[in-house]
Amino acid sequence: MRRHKLTRIIQTLFAKACWEVYDKPLNWFIQQTTSAGWNATEIYLKARPESREEILRLHRESGLKLIAQISSTGTTPAEHLTTLQTNYHHALAYYSGKLISRTHAALA
Numbered sequence: 001m002r003r004h005k006l007t008r009i010i011q012t013l014f015a016k017a018c019w020e021v022y023d024k025p026l027n028w029f030i031q032q033t034t035s036a037g038w039n040a041t042e043i044y045l046k047a048r049p050e051s052r053e054e055i056l057r058l059h060r061e062s063g064l065k066l067i068a069q070i071s072s073t074g075t076t077p078a079e080h081l082t083t084l085q086t087n088y089h090h091a092l093a094y095y096s097g098k099l100i101s102r103t104h105a106a107l108a
Helices: 026-035 052-062 077-092
Strands: 015-017 040-043 065-071 101-104
Touching (some): 015 026, 026 040, 065 077
Parallel strands (some): 015 040, 040 065, 065 101
């Protein structure tokens, strides 16, 4: 019988969310996050004015992981599912390997 080597499935990241500083430039937020000792940022990517390339470059240069906040909106389960799928695919464009995400959904 062949034994398989166990691999790490879950990695804990300490991330700073960008919610309260969306009016600030992303490079400022990255600098603050890095200097405070966080491992990652959590960003709702569709709300950022910076390009995909700029967001990825800033994270790469700082050594921070990027966590995509993925949310849904709507008044019905079908509307929530549609926006969740759209937002998931938008976030997926930022990742070449594993998608790191935090999903938030609530019915109004």
